[in-house]
Amino acid sequence: MSQNTELQSVNASYEEKYGFHDAETAVFRTKQGMSEDVVREISKQKNEPAWMLNKRLEALKIFVNKPTPMWGGDLTKIDYDKITYYLKPNEKTEHSWDDVPADIKNTFDRLGIPEAEKKFLGGVGAQYESETVYHKLNEDLAKQGVIFLDMDTALKQQPELVQKYFASVVPSGDNKFAALNTAFWSGGSFIYIPKGVKVNLPLQAYFRINAKNVGQFERTLIIVDEGASVTYIEGCTAPVYSTDSLHGAVVEVIAHKNAFVRYVTIQNWSSNVYNLVTKRALAHEFATVEWIDGNLGSKLTMKYPSVILKGEGAKANILSIAFAGKGQHQDAGTKILHLAKNTKSQVISKSVSKDGGRTSYRGLIRVAKGCTGVSSTVQCDALLLDELSRSDTYPTMKIEEETASIAHEATVGKLNEDQIFYLMSRGLNEAQAKALIVLGFINEFTKELPMEYAVELNKLIELEMEGSVG
C-alpha cells in the first residue's frame, strides 16, 4: 500500500513539474487542418517575402503527394485535419524578461529558465507555442557580430543569409515531414557566427508545446563561418495532454572550413507527442560537427541526426541516448555521408527500454568511391529493463571505397542481478540501485552535458525508474 502511495505521489510530482499547462491566451490561430489558404494566412500574418510564401506552397504540394513512410514507427494514426498549424501567443517578440506576460513567465519560472540564464548562458531564446516570446543575447557576443534570433525575425533582419541557406541542407523534398515543416514552419532559432569568432558560452533555446493539438514546426538554421565555433543547447519538456500532438522540426547546420559546432538537445515530450525531426549538418573542410542528442518521452520519435562530410578532413561525432517507457517507441539513429578524403565519424548510441517500450537504432554510413583515409566507428548499446521491452538495430553500410576503416559494434544487455544486489547491500532500495546502473550506462552521454542539464536528466531518469518498481 505504501508503494502505491509513493507511486501516486511520484506521478503527481511529475505532473506538477512537467505536465502543467497555462490557460491559452492566443491572439491569433488558424483553423484546424491544412490547406493552401492556411499556408497563405500564416505567411500573410508574418509579413513574409514572396519567395518564402512560394517555398511554403511548393512544400505543401510535396507533403500532400509524398506517401507516408512505412518504415520506422506507426504514423498512420496522425490525423492531420485535427491539428492547428499556427498559433501566435502574443503580439511581438519580447527582449526583456520583465515584459514577458505573467502566465507565460510562470511556465518558464517553473522550468527554471531565468536562473539558468543568470548562471552561465550566453543567450536565451525560448519558444512558447509557435512564436519566440523571449529572446536575448549577451551583449559581448552581439558586438562580435554573433547573430542569435528567432527565425521569423531573422527572415526580416537577415533576409540574404536566410534566403541563401534556408532549405540548402534539408530541401523540402527530402522527406514528407521536412516538407510539412517547410510549409508550416514557425519560430525556431537562427544563429550566425562570423569568421574566427569563438563563442565560449553555450547558446540556448527552450521549446514547449502548450496548446492542445498544436503542431509545432520550428525551423532552426545555424551557420558557423570559417574558423568559428559555437555550442547550441536546446531542451524540451511538454505538458501532458490526452489528444495527439505533432512536433516536426527541421534543423540545418552549416559548418564552414575549420568551424566547430556542437548541437546539444534533450527532449522529453509527453507520451502523446509524435516527434518527427530532420536534423542535418553540412561540414566543409576540416570542420567538426557534433550532435549530442537525448530523447525521452513522446509516443513516437523518428530522428536521425545526420552529417554530410563534404570537405576533406571533416569530422562528425554523434552521441545519443534514447529512453523508451510504456507505449513509447524511440526510432533514432544517424546518417553519415563520407563524401571527401580523410573524413572521420564516430557514433555512440545508448538506449534504455522499460515497461514494454521500444527502441530502434537505424544507421546509415556511406563512403563514396575515391574517398581515401576515411574512418568510421559506430557503437550501439541497448539496455532492456524487463522482458516486455524491445530493442532493434538496423545498420546500413554503403562502402564504395576499399581503403575505408569501418567498425560497427552492437550490444544488448539486461539489468544485471549481481549489480542490483551489490548496490542494495549498501542500503540502496531496488529503484535507486536500478537507477544508478542506468545512469552509469548512459554516463558517456551525460558527462558531455552542462552540469544543470546533467542534473535534470539524472532526475528525470530517477523518476522514470521509481515508477517502474513495484
Add this chain to the structure above:
Amino acid sequence: MNKTLEIKNLHVSAHGKAILKGLTLTIKPGEIHALMGPNGSGKSTLSYVIAGHPGYEVTSGDILYDGKSILELSPDERAKLGLFLAFQHPVEIPGLAMRSFLFTLYKATHPNSKAIEFQRALANAFELVGLPQGFGDRALNVGLSGGEKKRVEIMQLLLSAPTIAVLDETDSGLDIDSLKLVAHAVNTLRSPTFGSLVITHYNRILEHLKPDHVHVLIDGKIAQSGDATLPTKLEKQGYAWLHEVPV
C-alpha cells in the same frame, strides 16, 4: 539494545543443493570472529545469506539481528539496520562514479547527515585505505586491480559504519603492505558497538585483527571453535584432522 547477530541452526540451499547444514553462530558487537575452512565449505554462502542475496533458499533455521528475524528483509533493509558485507568479488558498475555512489551509500546509512560530514568521512576513508582522492572520479570497481577493489570495499565499510560487518576474504589478493593498511582500517572501527565476522584462509590478517573467536566451517557446519591460537594449529596441520571421517 544489544544488536547481536544470531545464526540459528541455519540450513541453506542453492539450485536445490544443500550448502549450509545446521550452522549456529552468535556475533555480539565488540567481538571479532574469524571463520576459516576449506574451499566449498559454505563460507561465502553464509556471507551472502546474511546480506540477503535472492539466489539462496533458507530451508530451515533463522538469522536474528537484535532479537528479530531478518530473513524476510531485503538487502537494503538489512544494510540500514547496520549489517555490512565486504564482497570477495566486488561487482563492477560501468559509468557510476565512485564518489557519487559513496555519497548515496552514506546518505542511505546516515539519513540525517550533512554533506560536509560526508566530505570529512570520505577524505578519512581514502587516507585510511591508502587510495588517492582522484579514485573518486573513476567508475565503481571498473578496471581496478584485485587489491584496489578490496580497499574500495573497506572504504564502503568505513563509510557505512555498520554494527556487524562480514568481511569475505578481504585479505586475499592483498600484498603485505596493503594487508596492514586494510587491517589497520578495520581496527579503527573496533569498539564495543562494532562486531565482525572475518572469513579468511590465512592467519596473516588474523595476526593484525586479533580475533576473539575462531571457527572452522566444514561441509556446511561449524566443526570447531576456539580462540586465537586455533589458526596456528590449522596452518600446521590443515583441516583434515577436523573431519569426522579423515580424508
